[in-house]
Structure formats: structure tokens, C-alpha cells
Amino acid sequence: MQPDDISLADVLLARRRIADVATRTPLKRSLNAAKYGFASLHMKMETAQPTGAFKVRGAANAILMLPPDERARGVVTASSGNHGRAVAYVAKLLGLPAVICLSKLANPAKIENIRRLGAEVVVDGDDQDAAMVIAHEIEAERGMTYVDPFDDAGVVMGQATVGLEMLEDEPDLDAIFIQVSGGGLAGGIATAAKAINPRIKLVGVSMDRGAAMHDSLKAGRPIHVVEHKTIADALQGGISLENKYTFELCRRHLDDFVLLSEDEIAQAMRTAFYDERLVLEGAGACGFGAIARLNSEFQGANVAIICSGNNVDPQEFKRIITG
Numbered sequence: 001m002q003p004d005d006i007s008l009a010d011v012l013l014a015r016r017r018i019a020d021v022a023t024r025t026p027l028k029r030s031l032n033a034a035k036y037g038f039a040s041l042h043m044k045m046e047t048a049q050p051t052g053a054f055k056v057r058g059a060a061n062a063i064l065m066l067p068p069d070e071r072a073r074g075v076v077t078a079s080s081g082n083h084g085r086a087v088a089y090v091a092k093l094l095g096l097p098a099v100i101c102l103s104k105l106a107n108p109a110k111i112e113n114i115r116r117l118g119a120e121v122v123v124d125g126d127d128q129d130a131a132m133v134i135a136h137e138i139e140a141e142r143g144m145t146y147v148d149p150f151d152d153a154g155v156v157m158g159q160a161t162v163g164l165e166m167l168e169d170e171p172d173l174d175a176i177f178i179q180v181s182g183g184g185l186a187g188g189i190a191t192a193a194k195a196i197n198p199r200i201k202l203v204g205v206s207m208d209r210g211a212a213m214h215d216s217l218k219a220g221r222p223i224h225v226v227e228h229k230t231i232a233d234a235l236q237g238g239i240s241l242e243n244k245y246t247f248e249l250c251r252r253h254l255d256d257f258v259l260l261s262e263d264e265i266a267q268a269m270r271t272a273f274y275d276e277r278l279v280l281e282g283a284g285a286c287g288f289g290a291i292a293r294l295n296s297e298f299q300g301a302n303v304a305i306i307c308s309g310n311n312v313d314p315q316e317f318k319r320i321i322t323g
């Protein structure tokens with residue numbers, strides 16, 4: 001399958017496939033549109049997913065697309081974050097074995113959270129890349145299926161249901177700001193949204209240090225980017241030098257890209273909390289940072305952002321909100 005082959009029909013099928021596993025989330029209207037000069041501001045509430053982030057959509061669709069015998073052998077991935085949680089959650093719901101590989105750097109609270117979802121957790125390897133190698137070894141040894149966090153057609157179709165739902169609820173959207181890490185969310189939303197309304201503007205949002213997709217788009221091909229620590233930790237990581245789907249989808253469909261500083265992301269978390277009473281992780285709040293930066297270009301427009309996740313440590317949240 002090529003990136004282009006992912007059609008709106010695939011997204012409609014994905015929506016049916018995942019209906020019992022992932023939640024159809026609200027597109028909440030903000031009362032603060034005028035603060036930015038927008039006609040309307042809408043927030044896609046992916047925090048309402050059972051795991052607190054949209055990743056359950058892609059994981060559910062990819063796993064449910066597996067033939068029954070492959071599915072029964074179980075799934076494996078390497079992610080300490082929202083994708084690992086999503087795979088563990090979906091496997092538990094479907095009664096499948098799941099192995100989540102985490103590096104020795106993984107935070108003990110996150111390891112415990114994934115264990116609590118019933119998955120087998122393998123803690124080994126010095127970094128994320130090493131954990132990924134171990135996940136592929138387990139894939140080969142145990143005949144399990146590796147579920148990629150973003151660069152997989154099934155995952156992209158699942159994340160695309162976010163865009164489908166948004167345009168169903170608000171057909172007159174002019175622009176959507178979308179957080180980009182591996183590009184599964186942006187590539188998916190773009191596939192659905194541009195099929196429904198080719199004139200809609202899609203703006204990618206990342207942190208300004210180690211934005212792998214942004215830098216790859218600039219270079220014209222997937223490149224390796226040095227990782228930096230960021231409060232938008234869910235946006236860290238590369239897009240893979242052998243990227244098959246998401247680079248091409250983002251290249252084709254993203255109309256603009258904005259990179260946020262750590263201060264802007266912290267400010268976005270405060271805006272989400274004080275203006276909207278939302279608890280968002282750094283990555284989840286980036287839409288607020290993007291509209292604070294680019295609002296002058298979208299005066300009078302109907303704008304939407306994605307509240308993509310809420311998995312933030314309470315102490316860290318408190319520090320940012322009060323600091």
C-alpha cells in the first residue's frame with residue numbers, strides 16, 4: 001500500500017472497526033475564540049479516550065485489521081508513552097497477549113501504568129532505539145506482530161478518524177492545528193480532512209528542538225534529528241529513515257508548520273488550564289501555543305485544535321501551572 005492509497009473509504013471502515021474500543025470524542029466549543037480574533041475555536045477532546053490520548057484509535061485499528069491467527073499470537077511494541085498504553089489497553093480488551101518493550105531509562109511510574117493494563121513489560125536496552133530492536137527480536141522469536149506507533153497504514157487510518165469526526169461535527173472549519181511527532185495523527189487527519197474539504201488549511205505543530213518531521217520536510221527526505229529533552233515529551237523521537245507513509249502524507253498535506261519554544265509550551269498548558277479548565281500534557285496543549293503565535297493569520301476564521309493527551313505527572317503539572 002502507498003500513502004495515497006489510504007482513502008476516505010478506509011477511514012470510514014476504520015471508524016466502524018474501532019467503534020467498541022475507542023471513544024467518539026466531543027469537539028468542544030471554546031468561549032475564548034474572540035481572544036484570538038477567530039469566528040470560532042473548537043477543541044477536539046482526545047483526553048476523553050480511555051487511555052487519555054488519541055493513540056488508542058490507531059492501535060485498535062491496526063490490531064483489529066490483523067487476520068485472526070496473527071491477532072491471536074499477540075502484539076509487541078516499544079513505547080513508554082501513549083502508544084504503549086494504547087497497545088496494552090487494546091490487547092487487554094481483546095484478550096490478546098501484549099509485550100511492551102521499554103528502555104532502562106523509562107520512568108518507573110510509566111512502567112507500572114503499563115503493567116497495570118495487563119501487558120508483559122520488558123525493561124531492557126539503553127535507549128528507545130535499543131528497546132525497539134528488542135521489540136523486533138520478540139516479534140521474530142514469538143511470532144507476535146509489531147505495532148508501529150505511527151508509520152503503519154492501519155495506524156494512520158485509525159488516527160484519521162479524529163479528522164473525520166471533526167468535519168462531521170463542524171463542516172465549516174477553515175483550519176486545524178495538529179501536533180506532529182511521527183506524523184500519524186497529522187497524516188491521518190489530513191487524509192480525512194482534505195478528502196472532505198480540499199481547501200481546509202492544516203498546520204503542523206512541534207517543539208523547536210528535535211522536530212524530526214519538520215526538519216525532514218525541510219530537507220526533502222526523512223533525516224535523523226538529535227533528540228532533546230522537552231516538556232512535550234510525547235512529541236520526541238524520529239520519523240524513521242525508511243518512512244513509508246507519514247512523511248509523504250505530511251509533505252503533501254501540511255500547509256504550514258509552527259515550532260514552539262519550551263516557554264510557549266508551558267504557557268500553552270497554563271492557557272489550557274486557566275482559560276478552559278483543561279489538564280493537558282505538554283504535547284496535548286501545543287494547539288494553544290500555535291494559535292497564540294499564528295492567530296493574526298487566521299482572523300475571522302473557524303479554527304480547531306487537538307487536545308491530544310493528558311498523561312502528565314501531577315507534580316510536574318502543578319509546577320508548570322504555578323510557575
Ligand SMILES: *Cc1c(COP(=O)(O)O)cnc(C)c1O
Pocket residue numbers: 053055081082083149150179180181182183184185186234235281283284308309310
Ligand atoms: C503521539 C502523540 C502526538 C503526536 O502524534 P504522532 O502521530 O506521533 O505525530 C501528539 N500528542 C500526544 C499526546 C501524543 O501522544
